[in-house]
Amino acid sequence: MAGSELTASELAREVLAASRAEPGQSDAGVGGILERSGMSASDAGEVIASVRESQLLNARLRRRAAEVEALFSTARELVRLQDVDDVLKRLVERAHELMGTDVTYLSEVENDAGDLRVRHSAGTVTPEFRDLLVPAGFGLASKVASTREPAWVARYQQMSETPHDPRIDAAVEAEGLVSFLGVPLAVGDEVLGALFACNRFGYEYTPEEILLLSAFADHAAAVLHTARALAERAAATARAEEAYRELERHLAATERASGIHEELTSAVMSGATVVDLVSTVARRLERKVWALDEDGRALHRDGTLPPRRAIRDAMEASQASGHAESFEARGSHWILVAILGADRIVGAIIAEGSGSKGSGDIDDVDQRTLERAGHVAALVSFKREAASALRAERRARWLLKVIDDGDSDSASDDGVEFSAPIIGCAVIDLRDRDVADAASMAAAAVAEDGFVAHRDHRLIIAWTTGDAVAQSERVRRILADRLREQALTAVARSPVTGTAGLAGAVERATADLGFLPALGIEATTVSSDLFAPYHSLAAADPESATRFVGDLLGAVLSWDERRGTALFETLACFFDSGESRQAVAEKMHIHKNTVQQRLQRVHALLQGEWDDSEFRFRVQAAVRLESLRRVIRDARTPSSSG
The missing domain is CATH 3.30.450.40 (GAF domain)
Known part of the structure; x- marks a missing residue:
């Protein structure tokens, strides 16, 4: 045994090598070495336990080293x-x-x-x-x-x-x-x-x-x-660069918009119209631009506009938003800004979305320019409307004074220049609509062709030119469209015998207007002349019957008075006899040919078509009124003389 025993140094080397092995390895080898060294079993067990602990520790250290190396490698890649x-x-x-x-x-x-x-x-x-x-x-x-x-x-x-x-x-x-x-x-x-x-x-x-x-x-x-x-950071840099470019564009746009604004202001100061402003905007924007009236109609003709319905919708949308509105129509892009008055749309400016700049779209600068032009145009319109309103108010006061006083001279202190004679009048029933607003619209529609005033819920128009019935119907249609009340009704009277006869003509037209609902008539303009027979029969004016008879039979009565003939008596007998010439000859004891000659003379003197049943009715009414007047006059003559 002594020859096989290990030296202390050999034993140490073997134990150290075993401790560096992977956990679980060399346990049997270490036990054999310790047994050969003569170590007791208890000491050998402690050594083996220490070796195992050392193996685990070394394995953990190696693993941690690998982990640390991997983490350091990742950290280096993170840096790069x-x-x-x-x-x-x-x-x-x-x-x-x-x-x-x-x-x-x-x-x-x-x-x-x-x-x-x-x-x-x-x-x-x-x-x-x-x-x-x-x-x-x-x-x-x-x-x-x-x-x-x-x-x-x-x-x-x-x-x-x-x-x-x-x-x-x-x-x-x-x-x-x-x-x-x-x-x-x-x-x-x-x-x-x-x-x-x-x-x-x-x-x-x-x-x-x-x-x-x-x-x-x-x-x-x-x-x-x-x-x-x-x-x-890259996105922030890109945003900063884009913001800088946007700032440059904004500064350029601001300078451009400022130049346009100065030009528009200068145009307004020089008395430019809305059409002039639009011409300026079109030139500066290098686009086609139109001025529109409140109904969406172009104030000047140059090119094709979108449908009227699309324009009206855009005008209402612009009025609601307070900004320009874009829309598509007829294959093109359009932008429109409404010109706003105090409480309504007075017009619009519309631009086509294509121009010499080669873009089909209108950018924000162009939109703001149009909106600014709309504001300036609103000021121009307000100034024009204010002047028109003042003038219309003076003319309305003048007209009411003429109607009340019957004399234009008494109303001359209103500063109204009156040169053309009044030849017709009209009264329009507004059906509880805003009378003042309607009067303003009517005054603009009548312009220099007459005078407009309002009283109660009716408009009064005194015409100085044109066909009173046709002109009144034109104004009535304009009011019906803008007030959205198609049932508006008007009565026109012509001719009117100057300012002296205006009050009576307006009174008669007003009475006729009140008679129309009973006949189921609305949404039209009616000539007061159609009611002439009924005026003479029911009027409170004592002269109305005399005027009616004189207007129709004056020529026949004058002929009888000058020549001592009996044309009127023959005509009255003709109507009383059922328009039978034979019956007239028998009643008047004259020859039938004489009756024929007298009737031919009557036809020649009266201005009208005998085939027109309305004319024949009026002549008959006038004949009966004159006959009634003569019967009453002849009946009173004896007592008067006695």
């Missing part, structure tokens, strides 16, 4: 960060190698809802798992993200802490995974994703494995955070 996807891929691969698990993968938060999608993986065999989306609130990944703490499960199918998703369970089953360890990718209070290590068998993960995977997760979080910071 170029391709984020490449860095994350290698980080997952290193974690996979050091963890020694079957599968390792990284999931990143994809949206604000908190859904996580697998971005990189190692050890996977199914393509569905490599692009797996885990909805927020489901699976182990959501638990890791919500708690910001590591989480693990030895058997995934038995996990009950978080809800399962059928699609996720199917992907896990297809991949054959059983146990999971997940750690969060967090920077500050923000969770960017989760890093997972998985096995295809049941497994309880150790604290060392959790710490190692967490270290890799910290690096992955740093990579994602840095990448996002760089992306945000």
